[in-house]
Amino acid sequence: MEKITLSEQEVINALCYFHAKFKKVQPTDVEVELMYDDMAGFTAEAYLNGQMDFYNTVNFITAIRLYLDEKLNRDSISARIMLELHDDAGIIANIEW
Secondary structure, rough: OOOOEOOOHHHHHHHHHHHHHOOOOOOOOOOOOOOOOOOOOOEEEEEEEOEEEOHHHHHHHHHHHHHHHHHOOOOOOOOOOEEEEEOOOEEEEEEEE
C-alpha cells in the first residue's frame, strides 16, 4: 500500500486551487485559513476579493481529490484520505492507495 502525506501548506494549496477553479481566478488570488473544532471538525474559510466562503470536512476531501487528480496526476478515486491535526505540523492529509 502506497502512502503520502500532504503538509499543511499543500492542504492550503489544494483548497486555494479548488476555490480558484470554481471562481475562475488564479489560486494565488485566494487566501485560505484552516481551522479545527471538536464539534465542527475540519473547516476552512476561503477569501477572494473580500468575500468569504466556508468549507467543511467534505469540501476538504473534495479539494484534495481534485488536487491529487489535476496537480499530482494521481488517482483520487481509490485514495483513502485522512485529515489529521498535529501540534507541530498543523492540519495534514495522510493518503493511502
